[in-house]
Amino acid sequence: MKHLIITTFMIFVLAGVKPLQAADWEKAIVAHDNKDYATALAGFQLFADAGDARGQYFLGFRYSAGHGVPEDEAKAILLYQSALQTFEAQAERGNSEAQAFLGIMYQREHGVREDVDKAEELFRSAAKSGDKIGQYGLGLWHSD
Numbered sequence: 001m002k003h004l005i006i007t008t009f010m011i012f013v014l015a016g017v018k019p020l021q022a023a024d025w026e027k028a029i030v031a032h033d034n035k036d037y038a039t040a041l042a043g044f045q046l047f048a049d050a051g052d053a054r055g056q057y058f059l060g061f062r063y064s065a066g067h068g069v070p071e072d073e074a075k076a077i078l079l080y081q082s083a084l085q086t087f088e089a090q091a092e093r094g095n096s097e098a099q100a101f102l103g104i105m106y107q108r109e110h111g112v113r114e115d116v117d118k119a120e121e122l123f124r125s126a127a128k129s130g131d132k133i134g135q136y137g138l139g140l141w142h143s144d
Contacts, residue, residue, distance in 0.1 A: 044058045048079065061110065084111050097131055097133060103118075103120070103123040
């Protein structure tokens, strides 16, 4: 079930990727789904190295979970913190995708202390703006 949620979440993320990057992003997502963690890791690393907060977040998740790399929580936290700074700045400017990612980070305690109230607020704000990740996150929130 957890894999299904993560895979579905990644599909929603794919919808927000810029056209010039979509092929590389899709390749990383498909590789992850096929448990080809080396290829997925290379793709997420490409985005993280370019300063893309989504790439930093997913790379952090890989290190936290040990998917394709040795588990390294310290490295995961550094990546999460880099993503967090960018997402916070973008969210303050009204970026709904950043709000949704922040909601996930607060919900799952990825690089921040868990704060379910803040997570729900962020999902709600993103969903109101039409963000698919926010809508999905809010939907999962209310399905429990």
